[in-house]
Amino acid sequence: MGIALFAFLLLSALLVIPSTRAAWYTPPTEKMTFPMMVLGWDDWSVHSGEAIAEQLKKVGIAIEVVPTDDSAMYPRLYDRDYGIEEMSYGYAAYPQHMYYRFHSSQDCAECGQDWSFRNATVDAVIDEMLRTTDKEEARALMWKVEQMAAENVPYVPLFLADEYHAFRKEWTGYTVMPAGPISYLNWLTMPNIYSTAGKKDFVIAFNNEPETFSPMAAGTGRSLFYSQNVYDTLLAYDDKLVPIPWMTIGLPEMSSDGKTITFHLKPGLKWHDGQPLTARDVIFTFEYTVAQEATGANAADIIKSFDSGEAPDDLTAVIHLKEPYVWADEAFGTHYIIPEHIWKNLKYDWEQPLVQTNPNVAIGSGPFMFSTWVPGEYVKLVKNPSWWMTGHPLIDSLIFRKIDTESARILAMQKGEVDTERYSVEPAFVEQAKASPELTVTHTVDQWDYIIAFNNKSPPFDDIWVRRAIAHAIDKEEVVKRGALGFGTVTTSYCPEAFYPFWHNPNVLTYPYNPEMANKILDDQGYLDIDGDGIRELKSFVAQWQAEQQQREQQQQALMTQYYAIAAIVVIVVVAGLYFVYRRRKKA
């Protein structure tokens, strides 16, 4: 009985768990003292935050670094319940983040920008850029966006994480490009890699297996990488992230109104089961993506812009867009193409996932064919002998092996059990990998960009001068050195040359490290340290204090005048009195 009562009470108590969150951040009212959220599990975010806190102290801004778990960090970001934060975001193959991070429409919970930046002029230029299908013209507009964003500094870019990749010495033929030699943005490595020692099996160590084998549901780097090797795409990227023809002959044609794209397929393309791959499959893929609201690869962009498609013949795929979109060719071009004859009866349903490990279902047209999957151990792909790039891939099989820890992966590479790993070498192991005679280590930038962002609505960060002063006050070289142990590349713009050489504006406004300038800006703008404790007071507080000061001075002056008057009267009275006394004495 007692237990039942206890259970009942417990249950009723649990049912009233509040579902709303109490506010965390209170904007300061006096001093420029702020808690800064950093991502607790990410050492780089935490240590960069500590370096920045010390630098800002020199310009009179006190930052308290608050390592925060992502379960607390993201809700606060979405609710704009913060003043200042520092962590890494991510770049895609094309710089769509320039839209997601600066357009007003993305100022919402769980959207691209967490900083509430709204600027109608910037919006107009971004909208125009998104509608411009000529890449050169679009780039001119992108330069404008980059410049305007730099003038407004809604956030300050800090650095890109470096990508160090370790290979067994005998492997060569890989391509080092932004995001690394083994990544889903790199189409060139897997078909061209070969062993000088004649090895034909290439083993990549993964920290986890793909969470799905469906190209329509792939959402993480590892599942996208799997899909990229089994399913082919119309276009690919070169080592500068510039689109190149892949399954197509030449780049697609764009109609003059920018609303129709035509892809011309290479003749003789085949699925892994021997069926011919036609333009109909291409159109089917996009129709399927839209109809089933898939989430893989570029699904979001495709669902947004796909209107209809047609295949006038087997080699021509014509796609009509709802409206012109600057990256439509890349979004459609790098979406994994699926076979209609297999998928037309498959429903993309979360309750019944497409487990793509049935050899009859896992049919693509990519350089490798699905062979075996042993859950928790490995996925084995074998060479597709009838792939369009004749003679490639140069290896016979590609194996993804699951090894949970970095120390074991490095040992396995040194020992020769695996040939490389999917992700960048963890910083603590870079020196060991470089020193190892069995390994070669490559170096480039990764897609994770660290930034320090402001809540642009919350004072004093609503003041553009405060944001600019902070931008000047940060020594990014030092941040990389201390925060990322030197394993980062400093970024000075929102579309940095290291990642987007094509889109980067070489003349964009930058904020070189200049603490004197930062101090001058803050002084000029009225953020003064009035109590001399080394921390500036807020502008509003200073203004209030100054007004009070002035009032006090006026009162004092008024008082002084009164004193002088009284003193004068007293003097006159005394003098007059003395005179009378003197006169009396004289008379007497």
Next chain:
Amino acid sequence: MRDYLIKRGASALITLALAIVLNFFLFRIMPGDPTRTVVGDFRVTPEIKQALIHQFGLDQPLWVQFLLYVQNLFVGNLGVSFQYRGTPVASIIFGRRLFNTFILMGSSIGVALIIGIIVGTIAAWKRESRFDIVTVIFSLVTYSMPVFWLGMMIILIFGYYLDAIPIAGTITVGMTYSNVFEYAADYLHHMTGPFVTLTVSFVGFYFLIMRDSILDVFTEDYMLTAKAKGLSNSKILFRHAMRNATLPMVSLIAVEVTYLFGGATMTETVFSWYGIGRLIYEAVVMADYPVLQGIFVVMSILVISANFCADIVYAFLDPRIRY
């Protein structure tokens, strides 16, 4: 006896019901945003996000989610995983992972128990001898040693330098087997590392408990009686002392049953052993509630029934326990 069974059974059922309720709410009090796991990719548009959240029922009020959970549980449906994109939880738990964990944990706990009980008894008998001191120090050292460190050392020395055991996994990548014995041999070869690590880390605990419990028994009157009757040392030790001292071990084993199912996260991670322990860790990190719930429901059922069995065994073993 019947009353005792009914009473124990009823209390086991109530405990189970409580565990099921708690199981649902515990993970929801935990800070974490499952919608992020479901959505995953930052490029996903808000509309698609909403669709996903709806498909997983995360937009429903908490009590509706709770009723659905209980209803599904009764028909054996543990739901679908967030992180593995809708794969049924039952197929994630009751598959290769469970097999791997059962074999590894079962064998290492079993061996550690046997060694612990036997060595513990002997050490207690030869109290303060050199054997006792050495075994106690060894147990204290292994018991307090971080298990992941031990595992990494074993990998480094035996896996890398001596090349005697594989570095990771449960089978050799890409190998084809002509019969089941070949498979078993490969599997056991891979299991050597984690098995030794776990056995070493478990044995100290069992040893210390057993040794203590025997020393307790030595002070009992019936030991004096046995000695007075002129029984041989081995008879006193193994007939009277050890049998009585195993009683605490029975309740200990009932608790250890959880490990059989729950696995050892650290060891599984270090050796890339594809088991339940690693799954629990990943599910916590990814806020994958259905998987966590599934594991803990099964675990609660296991522990409660193991304790129920232990109660009955106790009643048989120890006449002092009244029904």
